[in-house]
Amino acid sequence: MPSESTRTLKIVIVGGGVCGLACAIALNKQGLEVDIYEAAAKFGEIGAGIGIGGNTIAILKALGVYEDVLARGDGVNPERAQVGWVRFRYGADDHALVWDHSIGIGEKTFGVHRASFLDALVGHFDQTRAHFNKRCTAVIPLKSNPSRYEVTFADGTSVEADIVIGADGIKSTVRGAVTGKDPLENFSFSNTVAYRALVPTSAVKSAGTKIDYTEAGFLFLGKNKHVTTYPIRSGSLINIVAFVTDRTLPMGQATLPPGAPQVVPATTEELVAEYMDFGEDVRKLLSCVPNASRWNMFVVHPFLDSFVKGRVVLVGDSAHAMPVHLGAGAGQGLEDAYLLARLIGHPQTTADNLEDVLKIYDEVRRTRTQHIWHGSMRAGDIYEGAAEYGFSHDEMAKELRYWWDEVIGNHKLDGDTETAVGRLQERGIFAVE
Template sequence: MTTQTILISGGGIGGLAAALSLSRQGFSVTVLEQAPSLGEIGAGIQIGPNAFHAMDALGVGELVRAKAVFIDGLVLMDASTDEQVCVVPLDEPFRKRFRNPYAVIHRADLHSALLEACRKDAKVTLRTSARVQSYSQDAGGVRATLTNGETLEGIALIGADGLHSAIRAQMLKDGPPMVSGHTTFRSVIPTEQMPEELRWNAATLWAGPKCHIVHYPLQGWKVFNLVATVHSGATEAVAGEPVPTELVHQAFAHVVPRAQRIIHAADSWKRWVLCDREPQEGWCDGRVALLGDAAHPMLQYMAQGACMALEDAVCLGEQLAARPDDMTAALEAYRQARLPRTTRLQLASRAMGEYVYHPDGPRRMARNAWLQAKSGEDFHISLEWLYGHGRKAA
């Protein structure tokens, strides 16, 4: 093989971030996206300081800041009693400590910032309607075969093709994702439809028995993002399916009236059934490696899925730049660098859902007592491992 291009399967947040990271290290990159156009579905996501550290390294931090909403706190409300349990302050001491803010943003706005940067980069080629079906490799390079039969060659292949990754399926043969039994309903509403007394500049979590509701402002306070999750016992993965409002109302009929008012403020909902996977060690195979949800899909409860993909991308670029003549060794170094942290987030996300978001009875009381005893400084110290990652020295 003679091509020196790195192939990336997937043009989502992780794939585009990987393209930028690699191009900044001098590599030529071709992004292969299965959809007919490059875009992002979904609604709001939360971005911790660690994600901003990564985006600054990728050169898109300011683009994202221009479209983000900087919130003042993470608020936990008890959906059984209407009691405020705690607030994690995200004010100036937080930003000074972690040298970046905490923000919320529409997924499409984050994706568009990455896409704009990729389109301006001469080393990045973007292709659509190009689904990678399989790969093969030898000592000289790797071949990616598309579903239309076309074969592309490169020096490495990065699988950033999401939860249902075809590259992971070939590499690990670990079957479909695990269905959690939790159903998430999502809606976005104009700010004027949000109950006025609940228009808080915060990411607010109403935690109830086997359910929770999250809301926060987006797009310059024009809209509020609503996320409502319930233990539904679902056994099949669903993504973006419209559902009647009555179904959502019934699922949250047991929470306090103020929390129900949030649910009733929306007039259209779609549902997703949450999935993840058991952590796996082997997400590298010679010149092929996985990234983001293809490598370490996690539940939403730590709000770190996209953040981990951005961190992955920065690490990938650094490791390949350090070993440009040995892709196999470079990708293995990337895997070893990322595996402990992403595994911790996968497991922590499950634990947060069980012990913070959804407990009832004595567990709810224990959660409240534990969190109410913490000061703002206590919270900041406990989050050092998460948000301090990638922070530059003062």
């Protein structure tokens, strides 16, 4: 149980996406009460899939929501998904198989519809503690007590809080309260655009494709472009993300300004034309996309020097939005949420040592997430022939195994907590039990 002094603290989470909700559920599990302030009129996600890796599944199980993700789900078949989850093929010609990557370490891996995932989380949070149409505009220390904060909203209202958790995504407002700068200073175009779509499997089959896109996830490799697919909703839908990267400029120097729209509609013709150098099967798949959307892919870059200032803490994309190429962003946000809740709820955390405890959260999570951020960027290079070894299968497989299996998948559920508590004990902040 948390100490009496942390149990009485008022905790506010800004942003009710997957990371904000997971954080709220994790804090509730620790016996702590929390309110979520969400800018939108209700909880919601875009119509797309999301890959759930072993590290994420372990957290969902610990939070007691895993069964609901499966049940609402998509009739996921994790048994089948475990083997050859990512099947690498060349994008060109007849899409020759490069190799099958089985991500089966520890837990199984699968894809779900984002809305199902979010719904499962929503079902575990007390709706009376969710406040909608609350777009945070600032987080300001109180003059009378700088370790308390006023969180202000666009509707002119405000709340006071002892701990403010910024889970407000890549364009985070709360980030500004941590960095002391305009939040968009750490928001950069990644030089990659992604066409995202969900397509009925029946339409894909009718188009005469030979590849069975329901049998696994696929990643079609190409020079400065690649296409990923995986089945969701029991294989009735295929989630497609098709990437194109401009490598003529270093990141941060591309012409797209920070204020450029994140998403614009795209036509089927535009999408298929982008992949004219790909083989027939993928072009047939892409021709089934009726309304693609083209996403300018932004990331948090340059990196933050800290995820924490005082008692204001960042989790998820607000802290470390990364390139999507390892499918790790939400999972990393859930790892943040899990550790943060374990630390705030730790019996030795008190109102007096809270800021030191949060600094350890920052140390542990910033190191890991920024490492994976680099891995995600590197994975994009690997898929698009920009690694020094081109498309060499052995090197590619070795490096991706390192990222997916050793770094991400093998991460122990309580590994971060053990590391953090060990450091708190070494520094005399926690007593050695």
